[in-house]
Amino acid sequence: xxxxxxxxxxxxxxxxxxxxxxxxxxxxxxxxxxxxxxxxxxxxxxxxxxxxxxxxxxxxxxxxxxxxxxxxxxxxxxxxxxxxxxxxxxxxxxxxxxxxxxxxxxxxxxxxxxxxxxxxxxxxxxxxxxxxxxxxxxxxxxxxxxxxxxxxxxxxxxxxxxxxxxxxxxxxxxxxxxxxxxxxxxxxxxxxxxxxxxxxxxxxxxxxxxxxxxxxxxxxxxxxxxxxxx
Amino acid sequence: xxxxxxxxxxxxxxxxxxxxxxxxxxxxxxxxxxxxxxxxxxxxxxxxxxxxxxxxxxxxxxxxxxxxxxxxxxxxxxxxxxxxxxxxxxxxxxxxxxxxxxxxxxxxxxxxxxxxxxxxxxxxxxxxxxxxxxxxxxxxxxxxxxxxxxxxxxxxxxxxxxxxxxxxxxxxxxxxxxxxxxxxxxxxxxxxxxxxxxxxxxxxxxxxxxxxxxxxxxxxxxxxxxxxxx
Numbered sequence: 001x002x003x004x005x006x007x008x009x010x011x012x013x014x015x016x017x018x019x020x021x022x023x024x025x026x027x028x029x030x031x032x033x034x035x036x037x038x039x040x041x042x043x044x045x046x047x048x049x050x051x052x053x054x055x056x057x058x059x060x061x062x063x064x065x066x067x068x069x070x071x072x073x074x075x076x077x078x079x080x081x082x083x084x085x086x087x088x089x090x091x092x093x094x095x096x097x098x099x100x101x102x103x104x105x106x107x108x109x110x111x112x113x114x115x116x117x118x119x120x121x122x123x124x125x126x127x128x129x130x131x132x133x134x135x136x137x138x139x140x141x142x143x144x145x146x147x148x149x150x151x152x153x154x155x156x157x158x159x160x161x162x163x164x165x166x167x168x169x170x171x172x173x174x175x176x177x178x179x180x181x182x183x184x185x186x187x188x189x190x191x192x193x194x195x196x197x198x199x200x201x202x203x204x205x206x207x208x209x210x211x212x213x214x215x216x217x218x219x220x221x222x223x224x225x226x227x228x229x230x
Numbered sequence: 231x232x233x234x235x236x237x238x239x240x241x242x243x244x245x246x247x248x249x250x251x252x253x254x255x256x257x258x259x260x261x262x263x264x265x266x267x268x269x270x271x272x273x274x275x276x277x278x279x280x281x282x283x284x285x286x287x288x289x290x291x292x293x294x295x296x297x298x299x300x301x302x303x304x305x306x307x308x309x310x311x312x313x314x315x316x317x318x319x320x321x322x323x324x325x326x327x328x329x330x331x332x333x334x335x336x337x338x339x340x341x342x343x344x345x346x347x348x349x350x351x352x353x354x355x356x357x358x359x360x361x362x363x364x365x366x367x368x369x370x371x372x373x374x375x376x377x378x379x380x381x382x383x384x385x386x387x388x389x390x391x392x393x394x395x396x397x398x399x400x401x402x403x404x405x406x407x408x409x410x411x412x413x414x415x416x417x418x419x420x421x422x423x424x425x426x427x428x429x430x431x432x433x434x435x436x437x438x439x440x441x442x443x444x445x446x447x448x449x450x451x452x453x454x455x456x457x458x459x460x
Contacts (some may be wrong), residue, residue, distance in 0.1 A: 053235075131369065134440065135387035136415050137363065142384055144429040146358075149418050154372055155380065157365035185366050188379050199374040205443060210364065213435055217447045218452075224446075 002052045002118060003047045003096040003125030003166075004039045005088035008032050008060070009077025021209050022104050031209055032060075033067045034107035034222055040070040041146060042111050044118070045100065048072040049091050051084045082183055085195035086173055089166075095164050100124060101186055103160045105209040108221045117163035117200045125168040126197040130156040156199050159206050162186040167193055232348060233277045233326040234269045235318035238262050238290070238334030239307025251439050252334050257452035261439055262290075263297045264337035264452055272341050274348070275330065278302040279321050281314045299460075312413055316403055328352065331416055333390045335439040338451045347393035347430045356397040356420045356427040358387040359436060366377050372448040386429050389436050392416040398425055415432070 008022050022032040039048055052060050055077040064072060075091045077084035085101055092099060098118055102109065113129050120127035133155040139147045162185060164172075172189035178183075183189050187197040207218055238275060252262040282290050284306040294302060305321045307314035315331055328348055332339065338385050343359050348359035363385040369377045392415060394402075402419035406412075413419050417427040425432055435451055437444055 024236055089370075127344055128368075133367065135389075136418075138358075138360065138386050138388055138417075138429065139385045140386055140429055144431075146386075146417060146421060146427040146429060147384075149415075149421060150385065154370045154377075156368050156370055156376075157363075158368055159365075185379075187368075187376060188366075191376060191379060197376040199368065199376060201374075216450050220446055 001093060002044055002048045002100065003044050003049065003092050003093040003100045003175075004100040004102060005049045005051060005085060006035060006039060006072075006102045006104050007051050007077070007081060007084050007088070008035075009051050009084045012082065013157055022137070024209070024215065026107070026215060026219050027226060029067060030063060031107055031218075032104050033063055033069065035102065035104050035109070036069050036072070037067065037108065038109050038111070039100075039102065039114070042114055044115065047077055047089050047093055047096070050104075051075050051077045051088045053077055054122045066170040080182060082173060082176065082186070082189070086177070087188055089170055089173065092166060098162045098163065099166050099169060100161045101169075103208055106160055106206060107209070107218060108204070108206050108225070109161060110206075113200070113202055113204070113206065114161055114163075117161045120198040120200050121163040121165055124196050126162075126164045126187055126195055126199045127200050128162045128185070128197060129202050130199040131159070131202050131206075132159055135227050158185060158187065158199075159202060159208070164190075231276045231323060231325040232274055232328045232330065233279065233322050234275050234330040234332060235279045235281060236269060236302075236332045236334050237267060237281050237307070237311060237314050237318070238265075239281045239283050239314045240311065240335075244377050251351060254439070254445065256445060256449050258338070259297060260293060261337055261448075262334050263293055263299065265277050265332065265334050265339070265446075266294070266295065266299050266302070268337065268341070269330075269332065269344070272344055274345065277323055277326070279305055279318050280334075281305050281307045281318045283307055310412060311402060312406065312416070312419070315416060316407070319400055319403065323397060328393065329396050329399060330391045330393045331399075333438055336390055336436060337439070337448060338434070338455070339391060340434055342437065343430070343432055343434070344391055347391045347456050350428040350430050351393040351395055354426050354428045356394045356417055356425055357430050358392045358415070358417045358427060359389040360429040361389070361432050363387055372438060388415060388417065388429075389432060389438070394420075
């Protein structure tokens with residue numbers, strides 16, 4: 001059985017103080033509804049758990065009804081992203097073998113990419129969608145002076161989904177919690193306990209809405225996707 | 231006196247074998263005409279040198295006339311990017327103090343960004359437009375296995391303009407040539423001879439057309455810029 005956890009508990013301060021980026025209207029519906037739809041339309045995914053800010057459960061349930069999205073369960077988020085993922089893991093069905101973890105603010109993820117991370121996670125235990133770094137990367141002195149050029153040939157920038165065999169991510173996040181560590185992405189927890197993680201190359205743009213500057217491209221991609229479906 | 235060198239000598243194989251990306255029609259004109267226009271409209275820039283593939287000089291001259299772009303001089307490119315920049319440097323006016331070097335395929339660069347790199351280059355000798363890395367970056371084992379998470383807090387991805395006091399970039403590229411080295415960006419030549427380079431943060435998207443996937447965002451940005459001018 002395959003489960004998905006969509007992390008939708010952050011407010012995202014980089015958009016501006018009063019904007020909940022997950023409810024930003026993009027290509028005709030709130031951003032989070034696009035992400036949710038992407039997962040709801042994958043037949044292989046047997047359950048969807050949305051991790052939301054406490055008190056927002058009803059707003060998300062209404063959103064699901066409004067856009068005809070498959071039922072999902074709602075779980076309250078924690079203080080940090082890893083706490084939210086942890087709470088989501090506690091809510092998984094007992095029969096869940098594979099869990100696909102997704103940023104709520106990353107609405108262009110394709111079925112193909114989701115399923116390729118599932119295949120890789122079945123094989124090696126952990127997998128993450130990623131893109132090769134193509135820009136020239138410099139290391140600074142901490143201010144604005146260049147120290148050196150980084151060899152980018154082995155660098156990848158990671159996205160979501162981050163997909164795991166359930167026992168692997170449970171053990172990895174438990175170890176991180178036991179040590180009082182913070183990780184910014186779920187595969188970092190696997191790295192800490194020495195579990196292998198496989199990079200799965202994204203074949204299509206898969207941007208995250210972090211700042212307002214990200215929205216036009218996302219709108220364009222979602223509009224194109226909608227047009228090609230219609 | 232401030233000069234600009236626009237490097238427009240590459241064909242760009244990542245777009246496909248038969249596509250010259252610089253002549254791709256984007257927002258109503260060839261990509262290179264947008265880049266050229268951005269520099270032609272900066273009053274502080276006293277001369278523009280376009281480095282083009284040998285035999286393409288007339289095609290570029292006609293393009294300039296068609297779109298009413300300020301006269302530019304044309305110089306034939308070399309085998310590699312650094313050879314093309316070198317050829318451009320040989321063609322600078324004797325009175326040139328500052329040279330702004332730009333990728334021809336980066337058409338959204340703003341006047342503000344150009345002038346801030348000029349100011350920084352006056353001060354420290356060398357400056358480059360750059361963006362902080364915001365993605366989580368992983369190092370692979372050379373294949374698709376993650377080795378570690380990179381601390382991104384000091385990482386920047388660099389763009390153009392790369393802007394220099396003329397004697398600084400001349401000395402840096404001369405040193406690189408003397409040692410038979412290849413550099414992928416002009417500031418790397420400064421790093422090799424131990425000259426400081428200042429990072430100048432881009433405040434607006436400044437993408438380069440490298441693959442077809444880059445074109446929709448560039449089209450959107452150029453269309454928006456055109457609409458806000460009109």
